Amino acid sequence: MNKILTLVLVSVLGGAITLTTYKIFLEKDQAIQTSQTNELPFAIPVNNTTNRSFLPESSIDFTMAADKTIHSVVHVKSTSLGNSGQMTFEDLFYGRSPQRYQVGTGSGVIISPDGYIITNNHVIDGSRELSVTLNDNRTYQAEIIGTDDKTDIALLKIDAEEDLPFTTFGDSDQAKIGEWVLAVGNPFNLTSTVTAGIISAKSRDLFGKNTQSFIQTDAAVNPGNSGGALVNSNGDLIGINTAISSQTGSYIGYSFAVPSNIAKKVVQDIIEYGNVQNGILGVTGGALNSGFAEKLSLNETEGFYIDTVEEQSGADLAGLESGDIIKKIDHVKISKFSDLSGYLSTKRPDDVVEVSILRQGNMKKIPVTLTRNQSYTIPQFGMVRNASKEELKKYNATNGVKISRLGENYSKYLRANGVDEGNIVTAINNMKVNNVDDVQEIIRNKSPYEPMRIELINSRGEIERYNFK
Template sequence: MKKILTLVLVSALGGIITLGAYKLFLEENKPIVVTSTETNPAFLPTNNVSNLFNTAENPDFTVAAENTVNAVVHVKNVSISKGQLTLQDLFSGRSPQRAQMGTGSGVIINADGYIITNNHVINNSDELSVTLNNNKTYKAEIVGSDAKTDIALLKIEADEDLPYVTFADSDNAKIGEWVLAVGNPFNLTSTVTAGIISAKARNLDPTGTYAQSFIQTDAAVNPGNSGGALVNTNGELIGINTAISSQTGSYIGYSFAVPSNIARRVIEDIMEYGNVQNGILGISGGALNSRYADELGINDTEGIYVAEVVEDSGAEKAGIEKGDIIKEINHIKVSKFADLTGQINAKRVGDVVTVTLSKNGKLKTIPVTLTRNETYTLPLVGRIKNAKKEDLKKLNATNGVKIIELNNEYESYWKKNGVETGSIITSINDKKINSVDDAQNALKSKSPYEPLRIELINKNGEKERYNFR
């Protein structure tokens, strides 16, 4: 029995020694993995998120919201349109009418009841009403509007001083800054959403005819928010919410606001002059990049390349020339055309802007006085400009506007008939033309079915008449 026990102990001891030697000298070291029966959720529940941050450092939107919601209003637009004609209407000689209603938002900008909103919110209205956040409703009158910037100014006669939002300098708004969008989506009362500024100087015009300069934000904006306020965390107005980029028509994407500096300039012009005093720098061109720079044969890839300078404009008078590259305007870097127009649209005729440009490779800073836009693109013809006395005298004309650029599509036709740049248009649809404003008004009053009739004096001093159907 003793021999059996001794044998067992010796065998066990040998096994332990062998296993220990293997573990110590032969087995590869591997990291220890600790497993747990508990599983972590893929996303943190909302009631736990606050534990991850110091709440004292989180942005506080309460003051901004309180200062804004009562100054944002609901705008209702009722327009009367012709309804479908029935046989009964036909026999009775009636013209059926149908009321259509549109809604949007607006922002009270002073205690007297002036309200800023979008032009598209009030466009074609037969009746306008405004409902405050306290549910009081007032009839609203249109003071003026501007389709280019999509800004309109309304006025209501309230029986008390109204809460209002103050303007901030939208140039000081920074990408990444917290903002609140306040409006009346889905016909609700004032609703607040939060986001950050995603980009500045965004241009949404695919045609490039009018370079816009929107503030882009990811704050939720939906139908009905148009004309509402985009404010900073102090509750100051930095933009008027105008458009959304979405595949559904509702908020899944980004929203865009007219910068407050542009909106403020538009309504100040409307209040002071009755219309918008648009100033221009007087250049055309495009933003530089590697491809465009290669085409032009230059090394610079940043800034606005000046392709053309408008005659008698502030740019020409200040010495800006074709081939110059605009680097800054009002000490703000210019990398795309919307950066430039954003600054110009916030100014009016006669204002002076500071332009930093590269001329022959050397930086130069000059003051430029903005001038009135005296050019217009006339369909089928091309760009026209107010004519000077010497332009008229040259062709023995007593009135008219000067052609400064021919329409590319019809250029060969015009030149074949002796019409070139410098020719004078004297009449459009039998209306005497003295300025580009007259030309625009003549086209506006023309019926869609009416032919375009143009009288002009060509380069040879010959009077000619053209009819286009």
């Protein structure tokens, strides 16, 4: 019996020693080896949320935005009369310029079920005949409702038998740099083409004239895309594709679109007023940078520095002063002039904006009521502005605009003939002018080869007429 108990005790003790040894040495080594096997140099985590951060394309469904847009983007065909460039002996003898019909193509976006279409002005400029082809191959003759060459926006209208698919405007101010976008159009006459990219920049001044404020994208845009849609991932229209930056004429990575808030305002003005209503702040100056700030002995390097305030403008009436720095208008941060001009392009006369300025180190918020354009520069002649009743009465004039600055090229000659600042221009090209809007309209509609004839009342009260080529 004792032998049996001794044998059992030895067996139990041996098993305990064996188990302890396994736990301390063998199992520890195996755990370390397993851990090392799983340590890969790169691995995609398996949970869904993290997967999307590694693979962003899996979180965006482009098909929905494309499906919402593709049927509302149309092919625009414009037929115009242009110079052929091939002259015969008879053409030279009689001084004729041979002409032939030219065909241009682009894109457009249906923005209402009753057939209003937005496109670029340069797509339809000079057209004698205009047709629009829908995505289902139906073709209609189109009517030009109105255009604005400043923003390069035009509004067309077609009459269809039924309601048409259309794209709704989004808020381009809410678009973010880095956000996915789709460009939809008809490049190289290839209908219904969709390309994807991101917003690369906003408030881009492409031509250096401080008159535009483009959305820049890296979505592929080529000739024929002009007037097409730039939409966000929801299919909302946030821009009208307008231009590319290229040395070859084709896409090399940069494309530009008119923001939808500007395009929408232009379209609404054309429908409601027949032309574009521009509200102005009434300030001149420049965007701050380190060099400009150092020259002005300022510590600020961002914002718009006000150099002069136009008399009787909204800025003048609200109390803005030379030396103020505009930091923000409403919710829009102002870092450069295209930020300022782009936002004001969405406003009309009598709209009120809240201008945040920095004055002598203190921030102020000043409400400003925008006014109509008070001045206009006539090429070669100089700048004119709206005249008051008292200014017209001084010259016994019933209509006209006041000369506020003479152009450098002709100022010496004009002053020698009694023409000076303050004199009244009463007519241009035999058409009476009452304000700067009349002046702008006459010059806009003038042929490039037509001389400009200006009638004015000089300092001696004499009516004089001058021709400018």
